[in-house]
Amino acid sequence: MPDAQPQPTAARAPFGRRLAAAMADRGPLCAGIDPHPSLLAQWGLDDDVAGLRRFSLTALEALAPVAAAVKPQVALFERHGSAGLAVLEELLAAARGLDVLSIADAKRGDIGSTMAAYADAWLGEGSPLAADSVTLSPYLGYESLRPAIDLAQRTGRGVFVLGLTSNPEGASVQHVGAQASVAKRIIEAAGTDNAGDDVVPGPSAPALGSVGLVIGATVGEALEELGIDLAATRAPVLAPGFGAQGATAEDMRRTFGGAWEQVLATSSRGILAAGPDAAGLRAAAEKARDELA
Numbered sequence: 001m002p003d004a005q006p007q008p009t010a011a012r013a014p015f016g017r018r019l020a021a022a023m024a025d026r027g028p029l030c031a032g033i034d035p036h037p038s039l040l041a042q043w044g045l046d047d048d049v050a051g052l053r054r055f056s057l058t059a060l061e062a063l064a065p066v067a068a069a070v071k072p073q074v075a076l077f078e079r080h081g082s083a084g085l086a087v088l089e090e091l092l093a094a095a096r097g098l099d100v101l102s103i104a105d106a107k108r109g110d111i112g113s114t115m116a117a118y119a120d121a122w123l124g125e126g127s128p129l130a131a132d133s134v135t136l137s138p139y140l141g142y143e144s145l146r147p148a149i150d151l152a153q154r155t156g157r158g159v160f161v162l163g164l165t166s167n168p169e170g171a172s173v174q175h176v177g178a179q180a181s182v183a184k185r186i187i188e189a190a191g192t193d194n195a196g197d198d199v200v201p202g203p204s205a206p207a208l209g210s211v212g213l214v215i216g217a218t219v220g221e222a223l224e225e226l227g228i229d230l231a232a233t234r235a236p237v238l239a240p241g242f243g244a245q246g247a248t249a250e251d252m253r254r255t256f257g258g259a260w261e262q263v264l265a266t267s268s269r270g271i272l273a274a275g276p277d278a279a280g281l282r283a284a285a286e287k288a289r290d291e292l293a
């Protein structure tokens with residue numbers, strides 16, 4: 001498996017630009033790498049570190065050529081302790097070597113002083129866990145995420161802030177406030193950050209900032225009901241819920257409307273269930289990507 005160190009800051013274009021180019025080149029699919037115990041069993045692997053490593057590297061090699069990004073689910077590595085995190089480090093390095101963008105789905109969020117340490121871990125130059133981007137939870141206040149947003153912008157990396165999540169329970173917090181909802185405030189704050197970013201469109205790619213949003217593919221009419229103008233934010237939109245959680249490409253086109261070009265649909269179990277055969281995995285990802293195209 002190829003290995004590569006994070007590049008120096010100066011050599012890396014802004015994350016939004018790199019993501020837009022990858023989406024133009026490979027399509028709007030992010031392949032989730034979620035080594036659930038049930039999937040390990042289905043692949044004939046043990047629920048241990050060797051099984052985790054085989055699963056993750058097999059999925060990466062099969063899926064990297066057909067996905068704009070890969071998204072390892074950090075919790076499923078953490079459950080194996082420090083050895084699991086070492087596998088995640090190896091996976092992130094291998095993704096760099098295969099030239100596919102990585103999104104560490106860690107959903108970090110804390111008071112600013114601690115947030116700086118999370119930022120160093122996931123976005124810091126030279127950190128063994130550094131990914132191209134990381135998911136963040138804004139429920140200690142959007143501004144508490146500032147150290148991560150700033151570091152991402154300095155290093156050509158990105159963040160995806162939870163806006164409207166794909167799970168049905170999310171609405172009980174995120175929809176509160178109706179037309180001035182919690183979600184709307186967070187989404188508009190991301191838009192403000194992207195307005196200050198150096199955002200330029202590529203020849204066949206939309207102009208995307210480096211502060212992304214997580215908006216579930218399953219949220220239905222919520223964007224419209226809450227009066228949210230996603231297109232105005234220029235945020236890359238990571239959309240989980242496609243596949244195993246039930247959202248179809250058609251549902252997503254309806255939900256995202258004029259912001260469709262910003263959407264990076266992510267699917268994990270829906271693709272990974274086709275493993276361990278590499279050709280089967282790739283075919284499942286290509287089918288998902290073609291449905292979205």
Ligand SMILES: O=c1ccn([C@@H]2O[C@H](COP(=O)(O)O)[C@@H](O)[C@H]2O)c(=O)[nH]1
Pocket residue numbers: 032034073105164165166167214215216240241242243244245266267268269270
């Ligand atoms: O709102 C959210 C935020 C993150 N996720 C994550 O995405 C994947 C979805 O996996 P599937 O197997 O495709 O359902 C998983 O890692 C979640 O933690 C989300 O689903 N919803």
